[in-house]
Amino acid sequence: MNKNILAIKNLTKQFAGAKRPSIENINLSLSQGRCLGIVGESGSGKSTLARAITGLIPVSSGEIYFEDRCISKFNFSQYKKIYKEIQMIFQLPRESFNPSRTLGDSIVLNLKNFGITGNYKNNAISLLNRCGLDASFYDKYPNEVSGGECQRAAIARAIAASPKLLICDEATSALDMIVQKKIIALLNSLKEEMGMAILFICHDISLVHYMCDDVAVMKSGHIVEKNVAGQIIHKPKNEYTKALIEASNIY
Known part of the structure; x- marks a missing residue:
């Protein structure tokens, strides 16, 4: 059995002035080499959860464990030491x-920041190649490429340090359907190749079904259902989960 990379225990975050917590009593675990999907509509707390895991916001209560280290109590300098192992790509x-x-310079900067030595340009081009982009993209600027190409470059930058956990926060939501599936295929390929865990946050349960091994459904800051992906899709128990499936294009 693969060991847990991430374990979240009774996690709650309530922002100052808010009437209720953004997330409350969240309990989740993610094993090495697996993909956990977090699905729910906008405002369900998905991105708050991602920001808490990466230390971008402090938690109100509960614990986040990364490889048995309680990172929810880390200060900034402690978090900085594990950023090499936890990377994130955005919408x-x-x-x-x-x-x-x-794009190449940005990847090289990540290589340098994480203390990775060697021929920086060659290493950056190799990372771009692994993500389906040729060497010409090294010299292109973000505004010179398509959204899908830019996301591939972002993935190349994220895997530069061979992270153990990759967090994808609505990483395919701004892309058209064909490009979405290509990006998901790339992520799955890298997961298998590198053995990393992926936390895939998305509002579209059909994409989560296509991408993930396990699924947790969030509503109003709570986990209302969690199971392996097949059980969630074919035998949902919660009415909200059923509504998400009915509104999707899975069938």
Whole structure:
């Protein structure tokens, strides 16, 4: 049995001035080499969960364990030491790149930040190649490529340090359906190749079904159902899960 990369225990986050928690009593685990989908409509707490895991926001209560280390109590300098092992890609890839840097330069910067030595340009081009982009993309700027190409470059940058956990926060939502499936195929291929765990956050349960081994359904900051993907899709128990499936194009 693969070991847990991520374990979340009774996690709650309530923002100052809010009437209720954004997420409340979340319990989840994710094993090495598996993909866990977090699905729910906008405002369900999915992105708050991702931001808590990456230390972008402090938690109100509960614990987040990464490889048995309680990272929810880490300060910034402690989090910085594990960023090499936890990487994240976002819904709008262009906004995650410095517009004044080429895609290749941005990947090289990640390599340097994580202390990876060697021929930086060759390593960056190799990463682009692994993500389906040829060497010409090294010298292109974010505004010179399509959304799908930019997301591939963002994935190349994220895997530069061979992370153990990749968090995808609505990473395919801004792409058309054909490009979405190509990006998902790339992520699945990299997961198998690298043995990393993926936390795939998405509002579209049909994409989660296509991508993930396990699924947790979120509504109003709570997990209302979790199971292996096939059981969630074919034998849902919660009425909200059933509504998500009925509204999707799975069938």
